[in-house]
Amino acid sequence: MPTEARGRVLVVDDEPNAAKVLSAILSDDGYRVFCAADVPQAEAILSRKDIDAIITDMKMPGKDGMQLFEFASERFPEIPVIFLTAYGSVDSAVHAITRGAYYYFIKPPDYLKLKGMLARAVEQCTLKRELAQLRKRLAGETGAERIIGGNLEMVRIYEVIEAVKDSGSSVLISGETGTGKELIARSLHYGSIRRDKPFVAVNCAAIPRELMESELFGYEKGAFSGAVARRVGRFEAASEGTIFLDEIGELELSLQAKLLRVLQEKEIERLGSNRKIRVNFRVISSTNRDLKKDVAAGTFREDLYYRLNVVQINVPPLRQRKDDIPLLAAEFCREFGLKEGKELDLSNEVVRSLCDYDWPGNIRQLRNIIERAAVLAKGGRITPRQLPDDIIGGEAGERGGGDGKTLRELQSDAIRKALRECRGNKSLVAKTLGISRKALYKRLGELNL
Incomplete structure (x- = not known):
């Protein structure tokens, strides 16, 4: 069984032998186990790793298991906590259960029962996370947004994101307008250890040049006419998190020099103040x-x-990844169908027309076209009738992958290609296609792959 198959478990115990035995048992059962000898070490692991369940001793030197439970409940409420306790501290464990702990066992535990309880706890954690993601998507939130695509260039981008997401190094994302550069920036942030910290986006092309300095660095009351109160700038607001400077090439030279100094020194000064603020x-x-x-x-x-x-990510235009168009269109169709209260799909003719078009506005244009079509659709299917004339005609580009194939065949081709390019790694395939592993296995069965 693959290491990641059953989940990631954090074992916290100050007795090395007890931790070693439990770690070996759980590892043999298919879990990936992280061990901590005390609460501070456990807190550090929780902040760096995606943990699915915690098994912790109650009594430990320094901070005890109850304090770890309080930390986890506040910062990671979806992670279930299972206590291991001696007879003398059963009352504490029962108290923890009433406050939301998952379960407790008397030392030494019945390992068979512990494994059964752990499996249910990990499943509960997974369901809570999936429900949270669904709620975010239905509410239109912009948290951990999904990048969709199985194109080889996109797979390489996923690999770069995974490699550098927790780094502090600067990242420059280049690509045409509408290719999803901000989505990649958000994926870098919300997939990282900074996910609970601010993500502050600044559109350098949209803010008037005379206001840009005060937007970035903030100002004190009375710094200039109209400054009636202190204002925190974007850099200060992004402290401990990520600042995303969209269309950085539009920044004028005088501000480029100030930006360079901020990046080097990690200090800012609000307009009207001489006090340096560390960020x-x-x-x-x-x-x-x-x-x-x-x-x-x-x-x-x-x-x-x-x-x-320091790290550069080049995002290909949509016309260079036309094999991703059916996947993107299907996702947008689902998204806007939900918003319109309709259960929609795309006709084969629509998919062929979308694949034939050259998309000068890239993914943003495709998304707008599908939104328009979802609003106009009267039945349960989007047909060529709901597409603009230039999309139906397909004059703007060469045929890009329709080739008379049905939507089912296009989905099959996309999944086969992703399987090849991800070397059969189904977790990576699901991630690149923007679907869950469960959904991937369902589609593999439906398509007999």
């Missing part, structure tokens, strides 16, 4: 321009470019 943030920036050409032309600082471009 700890990660910077992710994006651009639809060729910043190397801007550097050569003298409109973008070379030192700032290298400071921002």
Whole structure:
């Protein structure tokens, strides 16, 4: 059984032998086990790893299991906590149960019963997380948004995101307008150890130049005419989290110099103040321009470019990943069907037309087209009647993957391609296709793959 198959368990016990025995038993049962000898070490692991259940001793030197339970309940309420306790502290364990702990066992535990209880606890944690994600999506929240696609270039982007998500290094995301650069920035943040900290997005192209400095750095009361109260800037608001500088190439040179200093020193000064404020943030920036050409032309600082471009992610335009169009269109169809109170699907003719089109506006344009069609659709299916004339005609581009295939065949092709490019790793396949593993296995069965 794969290491990750049954979940990740944190075992907390100050007795090394007890932790070693329990770790070996759970590892043999298919769990990935992390061990901590005390509460501070356990808290550090919880902050870095995605844990599905905690098994903790009640009595330990320093902070005890109850204090760990309180920490986990506040920071990670979805993670079930199972206590191991001696006879003398049963009352404490029962008290913890009344406050929301999952279960408790008297030491030494019945390991068969413990494994059964743990399996149910991990399943409960998984269901809670899936429900939370569903609620976010239905409420239109922008938390851990999904990137959808099985194209080889997209698989490489997922691999980069996974590798650098917890790093403090700057990331520069480049690509045409509408390719989903902000979605990648949000995935980097909400998939990282900073997920519970602020994500602050700044559109450098949308804020007037004369207001940009005060937006970024904030100001004190009376700093200029109209400054009737102190205002915290975007960098200060992003402290301990991530600041996303969208369309960084639009920033004027004078502000580029100030930005470089902030990135180097991790200090800001509000306008109208001489006091330096320490800020700890990660910077992710994006651009639809060729910043190397801007550097050569003298409109973008070379030192700032290298400071921002520690890790670069290049997002391909939609016309270069047309095999992802059926997946994207189906997801948007589901999303807007829910909003409109309709159960919608796409006709084969619509899918072929979408694949034939060149999408100058990229994913954003595709999303808008599907939203429009979902509003106009009268039955349970989106047909060519709901598409604009230029999409139906397909004059803008070459045939991009329709080839007369049915939607079922296109889905099958997309899954087969993802299986090849992910070398059969079904967890990665599900992630790249933007679906759960359970949904992937269901589709594999339906398509006889």
